[in-house]
Amino acid sequence: MWRLCIILGFFTLTTWGVDRSNFKTCEQSAFCRRNRRMQPGKSPFAASTSKAVQIDSENIALDLVNTLNQKEFTLYLKAYEGPSIRVMIDESDRSPFKRYVALPALQDRITQAPVTITSQGEEKMEASFGKNKEHRLVIFSDPFKIEVYSGETLVITANGRGLMKFEHYREREQKKADVEAEVHQEQTQEEDATKVSYNERGEKIVDGEAKKVEDGDPPEDGAKAAVDEPSAAETDGEDLDGAWEETFRAHTDSKERGPMSVGMDFTFEGFDFIYGLPEHADKFxxxxxKGKTDPYRLYNLDVFEYETYNPMALYGAVPYMMAHNEKHTVAMLYLNPSETWVDIESPNGGMLSSMVGFVSNQKQESKRETHWFSETGILDIFFMVGPTPQDVAKQYSGITGVTPLPPLFSLAYHQSRWNYNDQDDVRDVDxxxxxxxxxxxxIWLDIEHTQGKRYFTWDPVRFSEPEQMITNLTAKGRRMVTIIDPHIKRDMNYFIHSEASANGFYIKDKSGVDYDGWCWPGSSSYLDFFNPAVRDFWADKFALDQYKGSTEQLFTWNDMNEPSVFNGPEVTMQKDxxxxxxxxxxxxxxxxxxxxHMATYEGHxxxxxxxxRPFVxxxxxxxxxxxxxxxxxxDNMAKWDHLRITIPMLLxxxxxxITFVGADVSGFFGNPDHEMTTxxxxxxxxxxxxxxxxxxxxxxxxPWLFDETTNSIVKDQLRMRYSMLPLWYTLFYENEQQAQPPMRPLWWNFPEDTEAFGLDDSHLVGDTLLVRPVLEQGATSVNIYFPGKDTVWYxxxxxxxxxxxxTLVQPVTIHSIPVFQRGGSxxxxxxRVRRCSALQARDPYTLTVALDKAGTFANGTVYMDDExxxxxxxxxxxxxxxxxxxxVLSYQLLVGPGKFETPAWVERINIVGLTELPTKITDxxxxxxxSHSEHTVTIRKPAFHMDSQWSLKLHF
Structure with a gap:
């Protein structure tokens, strides 16, 4: 009964939006408090730069030491093609406990490249990397810091502010003595200070007297110090507040290994704009x-009806940050999968990074200071040195990989609901x-399609003939997606549970028995996908003889995989x-x-x-x-602020x-009106x-349930999407080959245009289209910035x-939004839009040639395969x-066709932007x-084949 109450309470909260009290603030997270309290210059680490060792052509190692307690660490340098360089800092090999390195995040084959010590001494060591050794990294000994140079330009400084923290592993038998010594030292240093603590109601206790908690004071559940107030114990590098155990909302986290947090500051030198850190519902x-809000939090959580414009954690975490200015783009990956927080400071008088068109008058002082800290793990940082956005994307893809080309149908329109009721409902919607x-x-099916929330099953009444249902769809060229979550119903008559239980495939609780949490099926256990045998077990379940009623045209939706645990701390799993x-x-x-996600993909x-090709x-x-x-x-909401935040989140x-991205249309929660839907x-x-x-x-x-006007507009938009599928398909092929995101910020292809750096109300589709959606209710006009001073847009x-x-003010009506094609594309x-993408495979193409400002040049690519x-x-x-x-307009094959054949041909060519009209056009x-109009020359049915080369000439 108590579990039912928890679930009912969980859903009740959704009526009013996110309940912040379910989720920690920094002050309620012990390691976040300890790291955020650090003051600049307090990091006690020194590097033995004179003793750095060139292990081989691709690896360098040197020692670090904590000068306060003499604990030893090792720093490794590795370089990769691209180029990029990696700095790993871990406890010395003598440590009895090996910290986790997040290797599954990296692609299988990373190509290392030479890194060479070019000089070393007592004060510093320099190393070069890059194809021509054009980039360098400098390590300073005492105080320890790292400088990263792109060419001759300093772009990133690590530990330049002296905020590095690395809480060393303590043997179990040493814990009591360590704690007693550290507590004694803290008490000695604080004996003349006012004692401040908090009682169970969150009231501040000053000299034994309870005081009301004021705005800005930390809330209950263990908060102990103001955000910027240093603890006394911090002066010797050891701050053990909440290190061994902490409690949040009746959940106690036992920390068998004690304090193990790591942190470091990184300064992006010469930059006013930084981006990344998904996933947050915040500006791009x-x-x-620092001094304004909590840090950005990276801790995957199930947050119903999340708020916009704040740094709260959401469903995913990519500890990646990119910085951009007119001359350089650089980035870093902070590879740590434990709970992580990131503080950002603007030392230039508090200027906002989101300020549109901001250009500092003192470029030598431009910088963004960041402070990253994680609960456990190692310091494992990759630096990508650019210098262009395209270079950074390639360098990063060399480390973590790219989005593989998806099947074409997945780029078309998907219709979903929680839940389509039964097979008749599916048939009627189709x-x-x-x-x-x-x-x-x-068409998608949510959790109600299963037999009692047992994944890989079908409800025997409502979905009694699943294979026939899927076949009826695929006969028309369509597909189906079903949801499959990681929580497994604890029912020994359920084959997934019985096999997983018998083989020990579940995550264990701290006592070593199968973890039992509460999710959609009720009492549930969670498969341990860090076990290779479990991933194999899971992948095999997608076989047609295992997933009864499935076909090769049934695809998968993995939800609730943060993991979501309704009765767990912060609606997730206990950390111990x-x-x-x-x-x-x-x-x-x-x-x-x-x-x-990895195991599901392998199953497909x-x-x-x-x-x-899978779709997951x-x-x-x-x-x-x-x-x-x-x-x-x-789980977004049918609200205007959620509509507006979608572009920043996807950028x-x-x-x-993470390039294959989208948001629920028109908001998961709530009932959008006709304007919002449109x-x-x-x-x-x-x-x-x-x-x-x-x-x-x-x-x-x-779509047909809307009023006539909305129905007509939505229908037109879906038809527009289908006409544009060749563009999306080409962009995703190029994404796999070149790592360039299909959806881009305006500055991606206009890196020197400072006016674009802070914009997130518009975006590019590839380098071809500029899109400015209408994001305000009742809008009759929008401001549009056209990037590129020497560029024209049509x-x-x-x-x-x-x-x-x-920037121009453009009038808008409810019937469309402003979209422009770049001149030169x-x-x-x-x-010829048909009822699904598969039926368009043999259809002809239209080319729209948008000439550049001079009216003399344009180019563009197209990609085709069996889809x-x-x-x-x-x-x-x-x-x-x-x-x-x-x-002269020419068409040439860069790759192919190989064995691929297509009957597709050219139906129409539109040429826009000619400075004079042609007298004739010849093949x-x-x-x-x-024919021609005021702005366009149209060539009808030139009948060129798409699988062979051709050209035509305009005569003037």
Whole structure:
């Protein structure tokens, strides 16, 4: 009964939005308090730079020591192609406990590159890296700090402010003596100070008297010190507040290994804008936190109805940060999967990083100071030195990998709901799209499709013939997705549970028995995906003879994989639970979702004998999750602030390597009105993952259920998405090959345009389109910034030309949002929109040639393959370049076709931006028919084949 009460209480909270008291603040997290209290210059570490050892051409090692307690550490330097350089700091080999290194986040084959000691002495050591040894890293001995140079430019300083902390491992038999000595020292240093503590009601106790907690004081559950107040024990580098045990909302976390936190400061030199740290519902350009808010928190949590514009943790964590200015782009990956917090300071008089168009008058003083700290693990940092955004993306992809080319259907429109009721409901929804001539590709089933929340099963009454249901969809070229979560119902008659229990495949609680938490099925255990045998077990369950009623056209949605535990601390798992390999959950929490995603992806590969590309959607993620599929932003709300925050959230993910991303259209919770529904579909049309999804308490939202105007607009937007699928498919192929995100901030392709650095109300699709959604209720106009001072932009509907480097006020109606094609680009589309993407495979293409400012040049690429298999990796594909230069439009194959064949041809060519009209257009000796309007020349049915080269010439 108590568990039922917990669940009912959990859902009751959703009525009013997120309950912040369910989730920790920094002051309620002991290691966060200890690290945030540190004052600059208090780090006691020194490096033996004169004794650095070149182990081999790709590895350097040197010793560090904590000068207060003489504990020894080792620093390793490694370089990788790209180039990037890695700094790893761990306890010395003599430590009896080996800390966790997050290797699953890294791709299997990382190509190391030479790193060379170029000088060393008592004060510092220098090492060079890069193809021509053009970059360098300098390590200073005492005080210890690191400087990273891109070419000759200092771009990042590590421990420059002296905030490094590394709480060494203590043997169990030493703990009591260590604690007693440290407590005695703290009491001695504080004997003349006023004693401050907090009682169980959160009231401050000063000299034994309870005081009311004022605004800004830490709340209950263990808060003990103000944010910036240093503890006395910190003066010798040991601050053990909450190190052995702490309690939050009746949950006690026992810390068998004691204090093991690590932290360091990193300064981005010469930068005013930094980005990354997904996932947070906050602005794209990260804001200062120190002295203003809690730090940004990276701790994967199930947060219903999350708030916008704050640094609270959400479902995923990528400890990655990118900095950009007019001349350089750099980044760092702080590879640590334990709970992590990141403070940001702006030393330039408090200037906001989100300030649009800000340019410092004193560039030599521009910087962003950051402070990162984690509960456990090692310091494992990768520095990417750019110098361009494209370079950084390639360097980062060399470490964590890229998004593999998804099957084409997954880039089309998905229709979902919690829950479609039964097979008849699925059939009726599918038929409704056909009846109203609205395209869609995938229908989704949430948890109610299972037999009593038992995953890999079907409800025997409501979904009695699942295979036939799926086959009815796939006969039309469509697919289905079902949800499969990591919590397993504790029922010995359930085959997943009985096998997992018998084989010891579950995470254990601190006493060593199978962990029992509460989730959708009730009493549940959680599979330990850090065990390779468990990942194999899980992957095999996707076989058609295991997942009864499934087919190769059934795909998977991994939800609740933070992991979500309704009766756990912060709605997740206790940190002192035990994983395979002598790991505590605290060591690996942020990677749990990644490990499930990995195993599911492998299951899809095995199911088709690695012939078909998987599609897997995950809610929880970490660095490297991009290698296994798509991510969405979780349980958002049908509110305007959630609509507005979608672009910043997706941009943060995109620049952090997680590129196949989207948000629930038109908000998971709540009932959007017609205007919000319209604006959300208009926005999502131009975002990578496009799914309508809603809570079961909301009104049905199939497009034909809206009023006539909204229905017409939504239908037009979906048809627009399908016409643009060649663009999205090409961008995702190029993403796999070159690591460039399909959805980009404006500055990505205009790196010197400072006006774009703080903008997150618009974005690019590749380097071809500029999209400015309408984000305000009742808007009749929007401000649009056109990036690139020497660039022209053409409205895709009217062909009107706009000059870059300017902000204009553009009138809008409910019927459309502003979208522009970049001058100098060629866009490939398919204008014969059918009921799903598979039926468009053989259809002809339209080329829209948008000429540059001079009216003489444009180019663009297009990609084609069989849309479902891995044969493209055998070069069975077409990757082609179209180029207009001085009146000649040519089309050439860059790769392919191999064994791939296509009957597709060119149906129409539009040329926009000519300074004069042609008198004739020829294909060799053949005259081509054309027409013209004020802004466009149109060549109809030139009948060129897409699998062969061709050219035409305009005569003036």
């Amino acid at each position: 350009a990260l804001s200062p936190t 038929a409704g799209f056909d009846r109203h001539d609205i395209p869609y590709d995938v 639970c035990k994983h395979f390999g002598n790991l505590e959950h605290r060591d690996v929490h942020n990677m749990y979702g990644l490990m499930l 590969l095995r199911r088709s004998n690695k012939k078909l 959607l995950t809610r929880s993620f970490f660095a490297g999750s991009q290698r296994y599929g798509a991510v969405w932003t979780g 943060s993910l995109s620049v952090s390597g 604006r959300w579909y208009q926005m999502a049309t131009w975002q990578p993952f496009f799914r309508g999804h809603a809570h079961h308490d909301t009104k049905r939202r199939e 409205d895709i509907s009217t062909r009107q030309k706009f000059l870059g480097g300017k 060629i866009l490939f589309t398919k204008e 479902v298999s891995f044969d493209y990796r055998k070069r069975d594909l077409i990757y082609a370049l179209a180029e207009y230069r001085q009146g 060799g000796e053949k005259l081509l028919e054309f």
